[in-house]
Amino acid sequence: MSHHDENPRGAAAASDPPGKAGSAAAPAASNGDRRPAGAAIRTQCQSEHDREVPEVDLMSPLALRGVTLRNRIAMSPMCMYSAHDGFADDFHLVHLGSRAVGGAGLVVVEATAITAEGRISPGDTGIWKDEHIEPLARIARFVERQGAVPGIQLAHAGRKASCDAPWKGGGSLKTAAAGGWPVVGPSPLPFYAGDPVPVPLSETDIEAYVEAWGAAARRALAAGFKVIELHAAHGYLMHEFLSPLSNHRTDGYGGSLENRMRFPLEVARRLREAIPPELPLFVRISATDWADGGWDVEQSIILCRELKSLGVDLVDVSSGGTAPDARIPVARGYQVPFARRIREEAHIRTGGVGLITDPQYADEIITSGQADLVFIGRELLREPYWALKAQQALGMEPEWPIQYGYAVKRRAR
Ligand SMILES: Cc1cc2nc3c(=O)[nH]c(=O)nc-3n(C[C@H](O)[C@H](O)[C@H](O)COP(=O)(O)O)c2cc1C
Secondary structure: OOOOOOOHHHOOOOEOOOOOOOOOOOOOOOOHHHOOOOOOOOOOOOOHHHOOOOOOOOOOOEEEOOEEEOOOEEEOOOOOOOOEOOEOOHHHHHHHHHHHHOOOOEEEEEEEEOOHHHOOOOOOOEOOOHHHHHHHHHHHHHHHHOOOEEEEEEEOOHHHOOEOOHHHOOOEOOOOOOOOOOOEEOOOOOOOOOOOOOEEOOHHHHHHHHHHHHHHHHHHHHOOOOEEEEEEOOOOHHHHHHOOOOOOOOOOOOOOHHHHHHHHHHHHHHHHHHOOOOOOEEEEEEOOOOOOOOOOHHHHHHHHHHHHHOOOOEEEEEOOOOOOOOOOOOOOOOOHHHHHHHHHHHOOEEEEEOOOOOHHHHHHHHHOOOOOEEEEOHHHHHOOOHHHHHHHHOOOOOOOOHHHHHHHOOOOO
């Protein structure tokens, strides 16, 4: 397993919590009129006996607090390792902007470091100083003007920080001379034997990090992002505290499940305080370490109940990233069952992610109530217009950007 997020074994997943269909989160606004004759049509007055008619599908809007996504397709956060001193630039604008033009409902900016040493690589985007705000604001403005909702993932890589870009091998940058920096974590346990030993955070450090997350959220809001996602997955700092494999502490932040959850819950609480009530907060988790004695779905369900009580709106359900030797049964939608269980048992909206490439399958995840949102990663790298093409594949007229629509609708015969 690499240090990096892009490994499919470090992948993630999200829809309306059970029993909430027809609520604000599942607006009655039907797009049935865009469906071909014979396709499922939603009605305003569903009763128990006609449950086979889906009330929401992939193209249904999703209302979260005061924000409405135009459909259930999210661009999953993906590091591009192309920033300089944390600054996003034209590449990020065009990269993210083209997925907004391409019809996604939510476009999430890659893992963006809350402190300089929280970057996975020197090329990660950052949000640790006010100067980072303006280039991010340009992205948020453009994404929003295209009808998508701009989101950003706030991250700290913990012991998996200080690595090279994947196309340079992705290995740990072990010394300052190599361009690396000291890494931190819950305990002095490196990810790979031979990686630099993380410096364990003191309780005072933890307090400072909680504040750093709060300051990062303030900057993200100033940049105009409407959805903030806390990265608590893939073996990075938050996940390192959750997992008994990486957290061997004996103080109030280690040992029992309650103690291991303490820091991530403090951060979630701080973020919720910083974010106005009309904007949603997401948390990405790894539902399991896929390793004996590690973090697992039962602990995830307990964590997600706590997150819900703190006002988290959606859990983006990924897996893996803590145990380098984990054996992960990677296959189409392999993490979606975790999103379904968490949705059902923690009664929180979830996002499904991981090898979701086919529009019909993505639609089925939503219509069958396994998740409220699908996060698409690599397939959106392959095809920025995936969401528009999905509309076509599902028998709808694509909602082209206004600049294109009048021109492309008529084809030569
Ligand atoms: C190039 C690349 C970069 C990634 N960076 C991030 C990241 O910044 N944050 C994150 O949570 N996941 C990251 N991931 C994981 C994706 O968001 C997604 O969960 C994973 O690729 C599985 O979805 P997919 O099969 O649709 O690609 C990355 C994946 C790729 C391919």
